[in-house]
Amino acid sequence: MAVSLKTLTSSLVFLFLFLSFTEAREVLVGGKTDAWKIPSSESDSLNKWAENSRFRIGDYLVWKYDGGKDSVLQVTKEAYQSCNITDPVAEYKDGDTKVKLERPGPFYFISGAKGHCEQGQKLIVVVLTPRHRYTAISPAPSPVEFEAPAIAPTSSSTSFKAGFVVALGLLVLGLF
Numbered sequence: 001m002a003v004s005l006k007t008l009t010s011s012l013v014f015l016f017l018f019l020s021f022t023e024a025r026e027v028l029v030g031g032k033t034d035a036w037k038i039p040s041s042e043s044d045s046l047n048k049w050a051e052n053s054r055f056r057i058g059d060y061l062v063w064k065y066d067g068g069k070d071s072v073l074q075v076t077k078e079a080y081q082s083c084n085i086t087d088p089v090a091e092y093k094d095g096d097t098k099v100k101l102e103r104p105g106p107f108y109f110i111s112g113a114k115g116h117c118e119q120g121q122k123l124i125v126v127v128l129t130p131r132h133r134y135t136a137i138s139p140a141p142s143p144v145e146f147e148a149p150a151i152a153p154t155s156s157s158t159s160f161k162a163g164f165v166v167a168l169g170l171l172v173l174g175l176f
């Protein structure tokens, strides 16, 4: 009985550890709610924003827009370059789109509204693995890269969670 309880408790500790290391971030595309639109200039473009942001595996991209007028299409590189809106990889039009970045590499998004992609409403997000940070081919690392991107944290900070895990671990040690 005592053994199985011990197993159960340490399983719980590992679960909390696991959760604290895989905490998902939600990254609002463009850093503001009305960013999914035709950019007014090159410097206002979403790719400019994306270049200055860091994306990690497990992060969620979040788009806010009027679902009646616009949509988010996840597409191939070819479709991205030619602004081809037929047959996308995935289509989102609910106005509150959340896409998980579940692998490293590039993700391509274009607007599904007619003519919008051609006018620059498009986005490439590149998810780097930690390994790639040291052998990066492009883009070249810049000081800007280390500035905090606009992120809406989904929950309490990781350090708080880590503290909780430690406290839980001490409690378990004290019990047995």
Ligand SMILES: *[C@@H]1O[C@H](CO)[C@@H](O)[C@H](O)[C@H]1NC(C)=O
Pocket (backbone or CB within 6 Å): 082, 084, 085, 086, 087
């Ligand atoms: C757009 O993509 C579809 C599906 O991949 C393809 O059949 C079509 O030829 C493409 N259109 C253009 C203009 O490239």
